Amino acid sequence: MNAVDRLPAGGTGRRPRADARRNVERLVTAAHAAVAEVGVDVTAHEIARRAGVGIGTFYRRLPSREALLEAVLAELLDEMASVARRAMDDPDPWRGFTDFATAYVQLRAASCGVNDALGGECGLALDPQLARMREYVRLLVAHAHGAGVLRPDVPWEDVAFVLASVTTSTRTVGLRAGADQWWRNLRIVLDGLHAAPGR
Template sequence: MNKRDGAVDELLRAVAGGPPRADARRNVERLVLAARAAVAEVGVEVTAHEIARRAGVGIGTFYRRVSSREALLEAVLGEVLGEAAELGGRALADPDPWRGLETFAAGYVRIRAESCGIRDAIGGACGPGLDRILGELRELTRRLVERAQEAGVVRSDVAWQDVPFLLAAVATGERTMGLRAGAEQWERNLRIVLDGLRAAGAASLPGEPPA
């Protein structure tokens, strides 16, 4: 897989007329770190003022260093989703198809569970700017699932399109039906889902797979 530009390099390239000064790079680095933390906690509705405050810069500096709030969020979310895609690439290189799928599923769900913004982005809340990386994640998921099915370790009646929905359901909220989630709730949920994907002892599935 080709080396990806990080969010900092992408943003600097978009606004700089030449090589960036050291202070410009430092400010962009601070904005990227602040934006990653803010979208993880708040989601994609976080404001430019909130990101600037967390970064310790003024709003004027914010707009001198990035073209828009949307461009910053797109770069940051693309960077995080790119990390998930790189995990998928390493999983495909694992000679054990089940272990590869299991490793990718755990890493992907962890990323979803730790960031409100990533959940928003994967759900389509950020427009077409992330279409390419989301398409790459879909393709990696398809290849991982189908490889495991060809090896006979994942039930054959599961469509690969089922798997993103199953993984999305693993990362739950903190409360439901008056119950509080355990400290490792998503890990427990994931284990149940993965066991349900195994070929051995599977019951037939109702309905049609997702479109």
């Protein structure tokens, strides 16, 4: 379900007019970009500014800033759960695991808000999505362990933390990270997780 459809209907319960729906769609699009760049602390004023609407329109069309952020982040986390489901179906367990890990880390690298949400302390109602992500990580690790392609001494909880650590700050010891730093970090981490390193 997309973020627009996740938002509660207006107080009348009637189908919104076309222009009202367009405003909601613009607000959702702006919220996606703002959440990625700023994180969950982005203000309603900033989202409205990016959408090209007034703050009054924001609050006429949406129940709250939190409801909008929850809808946007739930959509992103549900998309990630879909990637995990496809990874479970891959006949090659290592390829499925690495495809999921790549998509997961790439999303974390691209969105400050997703990092906030996955940390679980952003104050938004995302518990069902976070529980689903935990379960998929657990299942993917169990699948890779069962196939003998993931180091048996690494529990699924460690995998969750290791994947979260791949996205780093933009600077360290006077160096600036390139746009693909997350990908280079991930390749090193995956090599360390593989039961046969250097594959």
